[in-house]
Amino acid sequence: MKGRTGATFASPITLSRQWLTGVTFPPERPLINVSQAAPVAPPPAAMLDEMARIVREDPDAHRYGPDLGLPALRAALAARWQQIHGGTVTAAQVAITSGANQAYCSATAMLCAEGDAVILPSPWYFNHRMWNDIAGIDTIALHTGDDLIPDVAAAAALITPRTRAIVLVTPNNPGGVEYPRAVVHAFYALAKARGIALILDETYRDFDSRNAPAHGLFVEEDWDQTLIHIYSFSKAYHIPGHRIGALASSPARLDEVEKFIDSVTICPSQLGQRAALWGLTNLDGWLADERAEILSRRAAVIAGFAPLAAQGWKLLGCGAYFAYVEHPFAMPSDTLAQRLVQEAGVLMLPGTMFTPPGDASGQRQLRIAFANVDTDGIAALFKRLLSYQP
Template sequence: MSFRINPAVAAVHPPPITEVLGWLGGRKNSDLALIDLCQAVPSYPPAAAMTSHLKALLDDPLIARYTPDEGLAEVREAVCARYRRIYGAVINPGRIDLTVGASQAFWLAMIGLCEPGDEVIVQEPAYFDHPMGLAMLGIRMVAAPFVPENRGIPDPATIAALITPRTRAILVVTPSNPTGAVTPAPVIDELYELARSNGIPLVLDETYAEFIAGSPRPHNLFTRPDWPENFIQIMSFGKTYALTGFRAGMLAASEEFIGQALKAQDSMTVCQPRIAQLAVKFGAENLDDWVRDNCRMMQQRHDRFRDEFTGPGNRFELVTSGAFFAWVRHPFPARTGREVARLLVEEAGVLSLPGEVFGPALTPYLRLAFGNIDDSAIPEAVARFRAIAK
């Protein structure tokens, strides 16, 4: 190749899931059924009622056309109505933008906030797409370190000490991807006040918020009339409604910020696909009970996975877990997480992600996405961990 690649892009490690899938060719026993604990995808399909509804829309010639960049007004109003029910939100359609997945919402937020050389404080373990995106945009990620005793939940005092004149945002994922840990509402309130006192926003990626057991409202920020002054939310309907391939995300912010973000969106994707928007509208208007049922099911799956994993004979240590994920310490101190994850693929037929893709110092860890597998596969999955660590 004779042309130059942007060094900021070339320096970024390839997508971790692509890397892990590339190890499948080295499997020692291809007859052993593969257990995928790698990519976080709901193991169940969309609601049957939604699928039937969407089928009936496919003959409409409008289904293949553009919508306004920010999304159809009736879809955004349906989302706002649901946010009022769930969050008690002070929100209107002008404060949300429907995006092509939560990943695009993240990019829009960072592009709207930062110039090259600016800083964003990110709690580690960090969802790997976030440091990848920041690096390619020339934005410095300032890591708040992972503290196992705190389950990786952000400490406002630690984050306060990291703020500099170049800080443009505090970014937290809750429930955490990769640990599953939920940042408590009082901590979110502290982080919001910290951001507000420094004239920056708190950016919450709440992709897995619908899987918090026992609490329909993970925080009260949306009840504040002034929330758009210092709060930005990244959200995914892909996990909520099992629509990951539809790429149905959302950015919630002030009307002014949404207006600026749409400049970038128009040059990226124009709009979220119309079919995805209509799926979100149906879900927001009809599937609250279905979502709650899945939350309970996933909590039961989590509890079974935790009980199996922490039973006798497993040298892998469960450090923290919740929602879709388990964050475990592997028992091979001389090996990196990448080496252990590859060993699991090649020797045990188990896909996972190495800890260092969530932070360079996190080589003792692995992320397991148990949300991918049915309850019936959990005992076999855990048995393979026990066997490989004997």
């Protein structure tokens, strides 16, 4: 096949699911699945009731809506960003998208022609790399060290006349690390000085462990000329199947984004948008409890890791939904990940899925997505890893 999709690799989630084929998991050792970050629990009961009411009573929920999203949701999200970060954010600077993935795809489609370049810190979120490949965008790897924090000077050295954007994901997927405020602002200053965009993906911002705002970029003068901000409602309200994300930037850029959305989905899900708006209005307390639970799981990972560290494992990053680890075994991580399914009943993704082909660090790394396992499940996972001998 010669289509654009042939330029990229198979979906890591789909590929890893194939490792389960033909494998049985006895009752005393059920599968521990820490491969995917999307919440599997349904939304809270009150939201489900509201969604059922909308389905029955709101005929507009079944029709096309505005390409850039419901005006009320755009306004509510703009107000939320102002409340959290300060500065000025207007509804005209916010677009609602069919998930955060579409926000990224539409942003890069607006910024880049085929052959242009985007800088991604490595390890990276694999769907960002996949879309770049499909769109003919050159992915420039910004390698990070053991702390998984990208270096702004190293990024500056990678910028060429073809570079259109630098991408940061914080809290990070796959690394879990929370980028320090000073780092985010330094990357913004670099992007502004070099006339490129900073795409800041905060899909997991609701589960940041810091109580202070992670950045103050919306306070910057003319922030929308440099910053493209991405957010997802999927994690916050357990509605990943309804595909509701958001993108914030200048109205002129959103005019271009609108062309992409109209050509792909026409509009975001009407039901999902109404659910997200209801969540923004009614679920702050519930979301605070969700954050507290995720932070308790993060603490359980950090507190329980010492025995693994004694066996040579390294915890490179931990936050939001993820822990990113280095394994001690003399085999590449993609081989180890498949063997862990068969021999330990554990499904996780290898670092090779988040790094350039042949990258030595990816061969030693694994991502643990712990959002769907409680503290007892984390303890059981670590027990299996401790006892595993290839």
